[in-house]
Amino acid sequence: MSNKFYITTTLPYINSEPHIGFAAEIIKADVIARYHRFLGKEVIFNTGTDEHGLKIHRKAQEKGLDTQVFCDQMSQSFKDLKELLNLSYDRFIRTTDKNHVEAAQKFWQICADNGDIYKKKYAVKYCVGCELEKTESELEDDRCPLHPNLELEIIEEENYFFRWSKYQDKLEAFYSKNSGFVQPGFRFNEIKSFVKSGLRDFSISRLREKMPWGVPVPGDNSQVMYVWFDALINYISTLGWPESQEFKDFWPGLQVAGKDNLKQQSAMWQAMLMSSGLKPSDKVLIFGFLTNEGQKISKSLGNSIDLKELISKYGSEAIRYYLLSAISTYNDGDFSESRLKEVYNADLANGLGNLSARLANLIEKEELSLKLEFNPKAEITLNFKRLMDEYKLQEAINFLWQEVDKINEYLSREAPWKETDKEKKALILKTAAIQLVNISDLISIFLPETGKKLFSQFKAEKIKKAESLFPRL
RNA sequence: CGCGGGGUAGAGCAGUUGGCAGCUCGCCAGGCCCAUAACCUGGAGGUCGCAGGUUCGAGUCCUGCCCCCGCAACCA
Numbered sequence: 088m089s090n091k092f093y094i095t096t097t098l099p100y101i102n103s104e105p106h107i108g109f110a111a112e113i114i115k116a117d118v119i120a121r122y123h124r125f126l127g128k129e130v131i132f133n134t135g136t137d138e139h140g141l142k143i144h145r146k147a148q149e150k151g152l153d154t155q156v157f158c159d160q161m162s163q164s165f166k167d168l169k170e171l172l173n174l175s176y177d178r179f180i181r182t183t184d185k186n187h188v189e190a191a192q193k194f195w196q197i198c199a200d201n202g203d204i205y206k207k208k209y210a211v212k213y214c215v216g217c218e219l220e221k222t223e224s225e226l227e228d229d230r231c232p233l234h235p236n237l238e239l240e241i242i243e244e245e246n247y248f249f250r251w252s253k254y255q256d257k258l259e260a261f262y263s264k265n266s267g268f269v270q271p272g273f274r275f276n277e278i279k280s281f282v283k284s285g286l287r288d289f290s291i292s293r294l295r296e297k298m299p300w301g302v303p304v305p306g307d308n309s310q311v312m313y314v315w316f317d318a319l320i321n322y323i324s325t326l327g328w329p330e331s332q333e334f335k336d337f338w339p340g341l342q343v344a345g346k347d348n349l350k351q352q353s354a355m356w357q358a359m360l361m362s363s364g365l366k367p368s369d370k371v372l373i374f375g376f377l378t379n380e381g382q383k384i385s386k387s388l389g390n391s392i393d394l395k396e397l398i399s400k401y402g403s404e405a406i407r408y409y410l411l412s413a414i415s416t417y418n419d420g421d422f423s424e425s426r427l428k429e430v431y432n433a434d435l436a437n438g439l440g441n442l443s444a445r446l447a448n449l450i451e452k453e454e455l456s457l458k459l460e461f462n463p464k465a466e467i468t469l470n471f472k473r474l475m476d477e478y479k480l481q482e483a484i485n486f487l488w489q490e491v492d493k494i495n496e497y498l499s500r501e502a503p504w505k506e507t508d509k510e511k512k513a514l515i516l517k518t519a520a521i522q523l524v525n526i527s528d529l530i531s532i533f534l535p536e537t538g539k540k541l542f543s544q545f546k547a548e549k550i551k552k553a554e555s556l557f558p559r560l
Numbered sequence: 561c562g563c564g565g566g567g568u569a570g571a572g573c574a575g576u577u578g579g580c581a582g583c584u585c586g587c588c589a590g591g592c593c594c595a596u597a598a599c600c601u602g603g604a605g606g607u608c609g610c611a612g613g614u615u616c617g618a619g620u621c622c623u624g625c626c627c628c629c630g631c632a633a634c635c636a
Contacts (some may be wrong), residue, residue: 097636108636277564284563345636346564375565376636384635413584415573419565419630426572429585437598445595452594477576485574485583499592499600555596 092123092130093340095322097348098137098182101161102146105168106384107392107422108345108377111410115374115480116343117174118411121532122475124175131337133325135180136162140314141293144300154300158183171395173403173535180325182302182318190324191317192305194363199305203250203362204291209243247292247310254358255286261357261367269353270478271417274346274373278353289355291316319356323365339369346373372478375419392422404534405431405557411533412488416481428560439491439530440557443541446494446523449503450516450550458548465525475532484533490526494519520545 096116099109113134120132138158147157162181168174180187198204262268262279269275292310293301301311322342326334344352353371360367378384379392398406409427412434414420462468467490474483498519506512524545531538537556544553 099636103634106635110636112636273564281563343636347631347636374636376630378629383630413573421572423572426585429572433584436596441596441598443595445599447595449594479576482574482576489583495599496601498594502592502594504594505592552595557596559596559598 090128091336092120092128093133093326093337094120094123094130095133095325095340095342097342097344097352098135098180098318098321099165100137100140100143101158101165102142104161105165105394107379107394107397107410108384110168110172110394110406111377111414112343112345112374113168113174113176114172114407114410115372115416117172117176118480118533119341119343119478120175121535125528125532131178131326131333131340132176133178133180133322134165134174134176135178135321135325136165136182137314137318137321138162138181138183139301139312139317141298141300144298155183168394171398171403172407175535178325180321182321184324186327187317187321187324188302190328191302191312191320193329194320194323194359195312195316196305197363198249198359201362201364203253204247205250206245207248208245209290244294244297246290246294247304247307248288249291249316249359250362251286251288251355251358254361255282257361258282258286258354258358261361265367267370268367269349269371269373271373274349274417275353278349281350282354286354286358315351315355316359319351319359322356322368328365339366341370341372342368343372343374346375349373373417375415375417377414378419378421380423381421397424401427401431404536405435407534408435408484411480412484414481416479431557432559434488434491435557436559438488438495439537440555442491442495443523443544443556444552445498446516446519447544447550447552449498450520451552453509453513453516454549456548458546462521462525467522467525468529471529487526487529487533490522494522494526497522520550 094116096113099105116132116134120130123130136158138161143158144154147154150157152160158181166179169176169179182188182191195204259279259282262275262282267275269278291313292304292307293313295301295303295309295311298311301314302317304310304312322340323334323338326337328334328338342352352368352373357367384392405427409430410422413426413430414422467487471483471486474486498515501515503512503515506515523541527538527541527545529538530541540553540556544550
């Protein structure tokens with residue numbers, strides 16, 4: 088197995104502030120990255136911001152800002168998540184970065200040289216909301232059914248197209264050879280049937296005079312790249328492609344995305360990689376969406392969750408725990424503040440928090456000297472790995488909490504506070520502490536701060552009661 | 561016949577290859593008294609959406625049907 092591991096999130100489009108859904112995605116990616124570091128691998132974990140396109144340009148204009156200034160501000164807001172959510176990414180690429188722009192142009196050139204980019208004159212109705220041209224069959228009453236409030240724009244111009252259709256067979260062959268390529272399985276089925284139903288070449292450029300905010304098409308000053316074409320390339324430009332050892336060492340990698348990105352990640356991008364002669368991605372994980380208190384998250388409903396406020400209220404560890412353990416990794420889930428509190432009290436305060444206080448207190452009174460070490464061969468670790476290797480994050484974290492329960496059960500059963508034999512008492516406490524130490528290191532994959540605290544508390548020569556890990560709410 | 565997800569205890573959800581229906585919260589009754597009013601044990605509460613089929617055996621596989629929700633702006 089390679090000692091190098093590369094993982095990347097999708098790049099969020101920066102026309103609004105980061106929200107809970109993206110937080111869920113990047114936290115899951117963070118857990119996977121930490122897991123691979125835990126396995127001793129050298130990891131690159133990439134995220135960043137997608138900054139081109141008409142919507143962003145217009146948004147900046149609305150605010151009376153220079154587009155780059157607007158992008159700088161929004162991008163910073165996403166960068167802030169690193170501290171706020173305790174993320175461990177080590178790359179943050181912006182699609183307006185110079186090296187990305189150059190890589191996108193190089194990539195384009197290679198696809199063009201391979202005959203996969205051609206110019207076509209066409210007149211089409213274009214929906215600004217989708218950033219997509221619409222065919223007649225997609226329209227209802229001459230309006231985009233997805234954005235009925237927006238007037239369609241008629242685009243009559245010569246644009247560049249990518250020969251997606253050429254890759255249909257290759258994609259299908261690739262899918263059938265790589266049975267776990269997209270996870271979960273039902274998403275894989277979805278994309279397979281989509282590709283099977285036929286691919287149509289898609290437009291990958293816009294006239295610069297109409298849409299100035301994009302990567303210039305090499306050799307044609309009148310056109311800029313369509314936002315999706317350039318954005319996908321970030322997954323390799325961040326590794327220094329085309330000229331870098333790092334790219335050779337780390338590509339291909341694991342990509343994670345929300346379910347709205349299924350086509351782009353697992354079919355469009357893979358075809359683009361095939362065209363440029365690069366290896367397809369290693370794997371694509373597709374996560375579900377969140378609702379807020381049972382309702383679809385939307386600004387018009389005024390129910391978008393203020394992520395920063397939430398974090399300052401409950402702390403990143405609680406948010407991480409909730410998103411990872413109480414919400415399905417791959418299915419849609421619901422975010423509810425009352426549920427968050429419930430889970431916090433049950434699992435963090437009464438569960439892990441109380442247990443660590445309970446055990447530390449018992450040991451402190453006995454003045455034991457334990458000097459415990461994490462044991463990577465413990466059965467717990469092996470069972471845990473089995474789940475993590477299949478990216479069953481929710482099952483893995485819940486498995487750890489079952490182990491927390493077992494320690495509580497063990498203590499109640501053995502009742503060391505009643506034991507009069509000093510040696511027996513010490514053995515009971517040591518047994519419990521060893522289990523907790525083993526779990527702590529695994530917990531730090533999900534809750535880095537908590538893991539660190541537990542580890543330093545229970546690895547110390549003199550275990551002492553510390554400040555409450557998770558005070559009850 | 562557009563694509564997809566879902567309908568399992570009062571609420572929220574798990575159920576991998578078909579093998580005695582589970583978890584968390586809440587509720588009831590005990591226990592413990594080391595710990596954060598915590599922890600442990602037991603209990604009540606389900607015709608697993610409906611109707612068929614395959615099977616020794618179906619929440620799980622097959623067929624049909626009913627209902628809910630995404631695939632609309634913002635957005636993963």
